[in-house]
Structure formats: C-alpha cells, structure tokens
Amino acid sequence: MTDGDDTRRTSVDTIQRELTAFARRARAAAARLHPELPLVSYTLLAHIVDQQGCRATDLAAHYLLDKSTVSRQIAALEKLGLVERRPDPEDHRVQVLHPTAAGSHLLAATQASRQAAYQERLKDWSAEDLARFAGYLLRYNAAGAAGLPGTAPSPAPRATATEA
Template sequence: MPGTRDASVDTIQRELTAFARRARATAARLHPELPLVSYTLLAHIDEREGCRATDLAAHYLLDKSTVSRQVASLERLGLVERRSDPADHRVQVLHPTEAGTRLLSSTHASRRAAYQERLGDWSAEDLARFADYLLRYNSAVTAE
C-alpha cells in the first residue's frame, strides 16, 4: 500500500522535526549559552576521550567552519581544551575540561530523568525495538 508508506514517512518526518525542536529548547534551558550542536559535540568529545575537529565534522556531516565556530565557543566557555597529539605534535586533539565533564554529568542526569519519565510506561520490548530502530535509522544517515 503505497499511500500508507507515504503517510508513515510523512509522520516520521513531522515527528522527528518536533523531536529536534524540543531537543533544542531543552538544551537551551539546561545551559543557555550552549546550543544543542555544541552540547552534542562536547558529549562526543567526552565519549571518545578526545578527538580532532575534523573527526567531529566527518561524524556529524558538518562543515569544518561550523565545527570550528562551535569548538571556539566551547573553548570560550571553558568546556573544551586543545592538546597536542602525542603521536603527532602537529595535530590538535580536543578534550573536555573538568568544567565540561561536570556540565555533561549534571545535564546527563536531568536528560536521563526526562527520558525515563516520558518512556516510563513503555515495555522493555518497546524500548529495545525503538532503540534498535533509532540505531538503524542513524546508521543509514551516516552511510550517505
């Protein structure tokens, strides 16, 4: 049924857009000076225990100038610092500062609580299926 498939794709697009808007608004409430993109980059840097700006651009399919502006903002806020790569001193690796790590820890707890509340009545099977679908969707996006 092509009409049903099209309607489903339209619903997914609409709901993902609403999700992104809510995510931006939530990020703004958690730290007014830290846009969602910056928060996402900071979290990625922390998860990887350091990475290069070019790695961020490639992973999130962002222009290098966008990443550069976001990283500069994170540095101004004292949340990220650059360190020379021990294997190649010409390469700068981004690392979260102690303040950056603290910010991520505090926001992670509040974000997790919000998701727990929103998904509280979902079964474990529904959560696992939803997580698998999101992983599948995001894998397809990064493969483009």
Template structure:
C-alpha cells in the first residue's frame, strides 16, 4: 500500500480520529439498541441478530450462535428460550446426529424477521437519503473493512 501510513500512538490527528470513531460507534450501537424495540416490541437487537443468523444459515445449534457472536452460552440460552416462548424459533433434531438439536425459524419468526428487516432498511434509507452514492459506497466499504478484523481468541483479548 504505497503512500499509506499506519496509525501510530502519539499521532494527534490519528488519536483524535480514533476517539471520534469510538464515540460515534458507541452512539450508533446505542441508537441501534433503542430502535430495535420500536421496530418490534418483543425483538431486542440481540434477538433480531440471532434470528437473522438462523435464517442465513438455515438453522444452527445454540453453541454455534454463541461461538459466532462471542457470547456466553447462558446469554444465548436465555435469548433462545425467549424466542421459543414467543414462537419465533423451534428446536429440531439434527437428522445426521439425533443427539443434537438445531434451532430453526418458525413461519412466525420468518414473517417478523422480514418485517423488522424491511423497517430497518427503510430507516437506514431515510437517514442516508441525502448522502451521495460515492459516500455510501465508501462508508459501506469502510464498515466491511473494519468488521473484517479478526476477533481475539477467547482468553486473549
């Protein structure tokens, strides 16, 4: 990457930018959590995320959810239990290993996930409506690049 420099501690401009990024990402996360309840009262941001993953994967084990999102198994267990109580998720025996239960969306879960996804998409479009296409593309690229950074191994970070 010729001409690019890395962020070094003590670089005032870079330190200021990193602080701004941290503050703005925290505000973004806080806004996302708050808006999740408005989109659907029974669906927290974590629940929405788990439902999206189940849809994307066509189902998976609770332990896979915990590992993928670096969440404690008890946290996932509570979330899954709540999703089961509301009829959004069901457990099915894995046809390849009858000892394993796989979580799947119910029809109700698919319907609510689709509704919330469309509401979120609409909210993002409204918020970004005045942005030039070039800025949207650049912002999307930066988010992908940021989120591609590997998570630390458990116990190392």
C-alpha cells in the first residue's frame, strides 16, 4: 500500500462520515421546519412542484424508491393537505399529483428558510470555492445515477431522499 492509497482511503472515509453527518443535519432541519414533513416527503413535494405535477411512479423511478414508500409518503402529504390527485387530461385512468396552494406555500417558505441557512453557512466561501463545490456535488450525484435505469441527475442539487 502506498501513501497515495492511504491518503485516498482516509479521504473517502472522511467524505463518507461528513456526508452522513450532512444527511442527518438535513433530516433534523427538515423536522424543525415542519415536524410532520420528513425529509423524504419534503423532497417528493419539491419534485412535484418542480415538475408541475407528476405520477407517483415517476417519483419512485426518479428517487429509486419503492412504490410502497412513495405511496406512504404521498398519503401523508395528502393528509396534510399539501398535494392532491387529479386525473391526467390525456388519460383519465392515470392520477397526477399536484401541489395544493398550501403545499406550494409551505415549500416556498421552507426553501427560503433553507436558502438562508445555506447562505449563512457559506457566506465566507469565495465564488470560486462555491462553484467548485457545486461542481463536485453534481459530479458525485451524476456518478451515483450513472447506469441506473430511469435515473438522471437533477438539474439543481436538492436534498436526497435517503430514508423513508
């Protein structure tokens, strides 16, 4: 084993530990912003808003989640009055999920809060450091999605749905 191997192993260990800490903080922050809206539900709601409506099967494929997981999360979002099902105008047998006004409002408020937190945490970073970090995150997420059917990296990084 070379010094380069040791450095690489140490770096990968650090990345794994820090990404785990990041995911835990993201879940905790989501819980503080809306105690009834876990990170997975928040992520699904954000995708529904971004797509201006989508099917539950689209969510499952995009986030590599079990259909039953998506079904539970959507049921919770419906119970909270944040999403609603509407028939697809092209095929009335298909139900499309859409955000309600309350869902759109909650998401906008939550995103503003999250954006402010990121701005505060990153305020001392140079524009070059931010661009490099964003590029690394895009590259990392694209590598994770490479070769998986029905997946593509998101155009803008969001919290990932790592737990249900």
